[in-house]
Amino acid sequence: MLAETGLAALTFAFALAVYAVAASALGGHKQLERWGRSGRNAALLTFPALLLATAMLVIALMTEQYQMSYVYSVTDPQTPALYRFTALWGSQRGSLLFWSLLMSLFAVAAIGLNWRGERRLMPFAIAFMMATLAFFLGLSLFLENPFERWWLLPQGAPGAQEVSSALIPPFAVTPSEAALRAGAQGLNPLLRHFGMVIHPPMLYLGFVGFTIPFSFAMAALAAGELSSGWIKATRRWSLIAWIFLSIGLILGGRWAYDVLGWGGYWGWDPVENAAFLPWLVGTAFIHSVIIQEKRGMLKLWNMLLVIATFSAVMFGTFATRSGVIESVHSFARSEVGFPMLAFWAVITLVALGLLLWRWGRGELSDERQFANLLSRESLFVLNNVVFIALFIAIFWGSFGLPILSELAFGKEVTIGAETFEFFVVPLFIAMYVLMGVAPLSAWGATSLPRLGAALRPPLLLTVLSILALALSGTGLLVATVGYGVALFAAYVALYEIYRGTKARRQALNESWPRALLALFRRNQRRYGGYIVHLGVTVIGIGIIGSTVFQTEVQHTLQRGDSIALRDYNLRFDDFIRAQAVDGRMMNITAVTLFRDGSEIARMRPRIDDYEQMPMTIAGAHSTLENDFYVLLIGGDSERATFRIYINPLVNLVWWGGILLIFGTVIAVYPKVTPAAGQRKREGTNG
Amino acid sequence: MLLPFVITAQGNRASDTEVIAVAERMYCPVCENIPLDECQTTACLEWKDEIAAQLAAGRTPQDVIDSFVARFGDHVVGVPQDPLIRALTFVLPALATLLALGAGLLTFRRFADSKKLSLERETVSGELSDASYRERLESDVRSLR
Amino acid sequence: MKRDNTPDFLQPGPAQPKRKGLSLGSWSILAAVAVAAVLLALQLSERNRGRPLSGPAPEFELKLFEGREIALADYRGQVVLLNFWASWCPPCRDEALDLQALYNDYRGAGFTIIGVNMLESSPQKALDFIEEFGVTYYNGEDQEQRVTNLYRVEGPPESFLIDQAGHVRQFYIGSIRYDTVSRAIEGLLAEQR
Known part of the structure; x- marks a missing residue:
């Protein structure tokens, strides 16, 4: 019942999105009001359809419908209610549906807010938004269907005994509830942290949020409305998308810091960088559009920046979900890789093609000239340059060079933190300098x-x-x-x-x-x-x-012994083994932290054994001055090995x-x- | 219960902290992009043990790293060792930055017809009434003379 | 609606001569994106390539511990068991005697084993292992993980049974058992007769 309804709603939404693309494109291109309206209505209808589909999946998760393969793979009978709900975005299939839901919601809001005000742009904007939605729905429907269920094929049938499929295979039988409950896999224990609960939705809100300014920019190019109408319509969208992306990145760092157990929050891992790249060009974009609004300049830059932001979002999504680069963050390899690559390539080519066409016709020229190098406009251009440079350096290190090296030379390389820091440090220094100087410069001529x-x-x-x-x-x-x-x-x-x-x-x-x-x-x-x-x-x-000022040591302590670090003392007091409600074995050490002789904190760094995956949970004493951060590496009741970090100012x-x-x-x-x-x-x- | 980690053997062995200082510059040979000091697989633990032994035998951290690179390739360090690839790693972004800077400078130099355009295509930001628009128009014309 | 409100007759003529289609520069930018997409597709398909469980066994060269270099092609015409191992891996220790026994029993009939040492922390540990179990078949350290990558090996022990024509016929993950593999070897040897 749930699965059937969900599947039907998903299919309906896909059909609506495809229709909306066609109708809106026709309505916009031929300026036919009726087709434009029809496309708009189809777009609006996608939201209730997707809301229904998502609701079905959520209900299935909350009511433990293990016959549904997605529920089976991300929850088990011991999963607490909160993580049941958040399992919606815990794995590929659910997260793609969630993405589509957000896309549809944003499209509805954008239409609601702008249908009257930007009539010329709206049909084209809807076409682009719905094209993106249709792509993701297509992925969900044909490749990563969240409504697949487990079926048992009768003995002697060719192929596997247990089969996961969306449509009911002939002669299939529902597997027993007991077998399903016993086999349910449950969520990766690393994902049970408040950071991981909010981090994906925040990132998706950011990614999907940037689709709106992109769609409006494309509409402006398609319709030839190239002054700042599209920017004004999406100014708030861009800022809101930007803040969600920023929160997503910060929360991701926080989660890594708390749960992954390596004393840091940013590893320059390709998947992290995949989310950072859109943030970089997005930041440049939200600044650069101010110039176009106020002075009618930098039109080409702004188009390039918004295209780059959306293209980076799609590329990042492709890179993380396809397995083209490997990382601890990657989703499990799936078949979505080639379709996503194709979508990224097509949308980037279409966008760039439209832009270059309009630019070639001279429709993106500046409305004023640049007065001198110190004017605010010029400094904002410099700002764009700095962010583009960061973008290029980080893209090259995460994707460009490693892929090229493997393809052209057959050599695998790892671009690590030290290489990234080489580029990033001077560029961020330049960024801060600009952050200081630009607000004080004036429009037009500014003398030294x-x-x-x-x-x-x-x-x-x-x-x-x-x-x-x-x-x-x-x-x-x-x-x-x-x-x-x-x-x-x-x-x-x-x-x-x-x-x-x-x-x-x-x-x-x-x-x-x-x-x-x-x-x-x-x-x-x-x-x-x-x-x-x-x-x-x-x-x-x-x-x-x-x-820069981080201190890191690793040491083995006998029970009762202390280690001295700066003006701190850490004493290993006790070792306890306990079993948590969800079956994991916790190996807990009790340590006491002293400073200048007086006790300031008691911490319990531990290692959780969860099936095959040990999880290190740090104990930390956090103040504004620093974090005293202790990881348990291994041990027993007689002695334990600790890794200790002192991270000054990290809470800032x-x-x-x-x-x-x-x-x-x-x-x-x-x-x-x-x-x-x-x-x-x-x-x-x- | 002894959880999987490398037991400090008796005798000549470098301290854990020294090992980490070397291991954090290296990467796990199996799982990509995971620094060696974080990786807790058996292979990585064996490697860290070997690093400890080599450091204790008096080799410098760079020597230790070089010996692993020689046997396993560039991807176990964070900076490519092969000269061509290293050049590509650093030169290309630098070049691209220069190009971006060049594009920025080009933006300054596009004066053509922008003066003319500013007369007719003045973007009204929404806060100006007809009168102030006229005013701005007239001041622009004045500035041309 | 706030946009360009100036009436038509005040609009200037086109600022620059209208170009039909795109300039050469524009086409090259678009071409560059297309090329990038193709390269990414190549990389993706290479990444997605799984273990060679059937078909021609990928060719490779291996430098043996004793110094000389061998190639898989050198053993065309024999049945080859390609075994990936490391000294720190308990199942590798479990299967070591079985492997040596297989080698002793079938080497005369046109069978050989090539051992590829992977992820070893130091070559000495590999040599100690070889000495401990009395291993006499070919063994070498996998330079730059080339063979490991070629065969998409995820962790030791993994073994590939390759027939006389150089095709992969069996794949074993985890430690092998003498009986299972000997049956397979005899089957392959019988085929050729």
């Missing part, structure tokens, strides 16, 4: 003396900070430079907020708090953006501290993320001032 004058207070603060750091013996030059540029960017943001508030006070005689609040309300995007920059600085400082990475979210919320929050209300009534979308 003027810019210098504006920069003086933040620069002064930066120099003082660097001196303070150097005097306190922070040591390494690179770290000090890193801290310096990060602080510089923060000081500029704070300085701008201070200047704006002061100006309001002087002009309108408001109190400090009132002026501050009004400042943010009047210019949400700008000042929300400054908060985001502050967040990026905090994260940067956290990263520098926890990578997570707190910086909170600032990032806060700033973005300010930037995207719908305006409630009367002026905005007026604009809304006139039909502008912003």
Whole structure:
């Protein structure tokens, strides 16, 4: 019943999506209102259909329908209720359906918000959105069907005894409930962590979110509407997609830090990089579009950036799910590889083709000229260059070079953290410098003396900070430079907020708090953006501290013994074996942490034996100053081997993320001032 | 119960910390992209034991790494050793960055007809009324003279 | 709707001469993307290639511990058991005597074993293993994991039984048993007669 309904709903949604592509494309191209409308309606209908399909799968998961192969593979009778629900995105089939659901939801929202305002663009935009949806639904329907069920074929039939299929094979018999329950596989234990619960949805929201600006950009190219209509319509979408992607990346790091047991949060693994690449071009994009909105320039850049963002999303999805690169993060190898590669290639070629065609006709030229190198427009171009350079370097190291090396030379290579850091460090330093200078430059001509004058207070603060750091013996030059540029960017943001508030006070005689609040309300995007920059600085400082100044030791202790590390002492107290509710065997060590003689924490680093997969759970004492992070490597009741990390400032990475979210919320929050209300009534979308 | 890890043998052996310092620069030969110091498979544990023995025998960390690279190939280290591939690793992104910078500079130089266009195709950002649009138009015309 | 509101007659003529289709530069960019897609497809299919469980056994060269190099092609006309092993692998220890026995019993009839030592932490450990079990058939260390990759071996022990024409006929994962393999060898030897 559940499976049949789900399958029917999925099929219906696929048919709707395919129809919507055709109808909208026709309606847009020939400017036929009726076809455009019909395509729109089909697109809107995909959402209830997919909601139904997903609901069926979720109900099956929650009510333990082990005959469904997906339920069988990601849950077992001991799985707690929360992980039953989140198993929806725990494995390939469910996650593809979940992706499609989100795609459909976003399409509906985009249509709802923009149908009236961007009538010329909408049919084309719908066509592109539905094409993407149709592709993913096609994958779900034909290759990775979440509604397949287990069947027993009678004895003597050719082929396997147990078969998983969506349609009922002839003479098939339902397997016994007991056998299904006994064999259910359950979710990979590494995936039972709050980080893994939210990390995939956040990433998918980010990936799917960027489909909307991409679709509108393609619509602009198709329709020839190349000023900033498509940007205005999708400005908030881009920011929201960006913040979800950022959260997804940070949560992924947090999960790795907590659960994978290697004292770090970013390994420059190809799958991690696959999610980082769209973030990089996406960040460049959300900045660069400001220029097109305000000055009508950088049209070609913005098109390239949004195409690159979407292309990177699709490429990353392909790379992680196809097995073309191997990593601990990869999904199990499946047949979706070639179709995904084909989709990526086709969509990239179509997008680039449209762009190059329009550009060749001169329809993407700038509406103003560049005044000089220090103007805000020019600095934003430099910003684009920095992010593109990061993108190229990281793409080359994760995919380009390893694949080329294997194909052309037959040699396997590993591009590790040290290689990535070689490129990334100078480029991020440049990024922070730009983050500081660009907000202070003006539109159009900016003279060096003027810019210098504006920069003086933040620069002064930066120099003082660097001196303070150097005097306190922070040591390494690179770290000090890193801290310096990060602080510089923060000081500029704070300085701008201070200047704006002061100006309001002087002009309108408001109190400090009132002026501050009004400042943010009047210019949400700008000042929300400054908060985001502050967040990026905090994260940067956290990263520098926890990578450059990390201490790592491994030592075996007898029970009762301690190890001394800096002004800390760690004592191995006890070893306990216990069995958890879900059957895993926990090997727990109790350790006590002392600092300067007094006890500050008790931790229980442990190793869980779950079937064949041992899982290391660290014990950590977290403060703003550092994390004292202890991993159990092995041992028994007499002695144990611990790996200890001291990660200075690592918690700033997570707190910086909170600032990032806060700033973005300010930037995207719908305006409630009367002026905005007026604009809304006139039909502008912003 | 002794969980799978390398037991500290008696006698001459490098400390765990020293082994990690070498192992974290290397990668597991079986599972790609997993650093050796994290990998807990039997093969990787054997390797770490060997690293410990070699360090204790007085070899430098670089020598130890080189000996593994010689036997298993470049993919057990994080930086390609083969000169051609190493060159490709570093030169290409540098070149591409220069190209991107070049594209940025090219963007500056596209002046053609942009002045003319700014007169007729001024993008109205939505906050301007007719009067201020006219004003901007007139100031643009003035600036051309 | 806020976009370009200027009336038609104020619009300028086309800023640049309209190009029919795309320029050469544009086509080369698109071609580059297409080439990249083809390369990725090649890589993907290479990755997806599984173990050679049947058909021609991939050719390889192996440098033996004793110094000289052999190639699989050298043994065309004989039945070959290709065995992947490592000294730290318990099932490899279990099967070592069985393998040596098979070699002793059938080498006269046109059978040989090639042992490929993989993932060994030091060559000395492999030599110690060989000495401990009295192994006399060919053994070599897999340089740069070439043979291991060629045969898509995931972990020792794995064995491939290759017939006289160089085709893979049997695959064994885990330690082999004398009886199972000897039956297979005799079957292959009988085919040729």
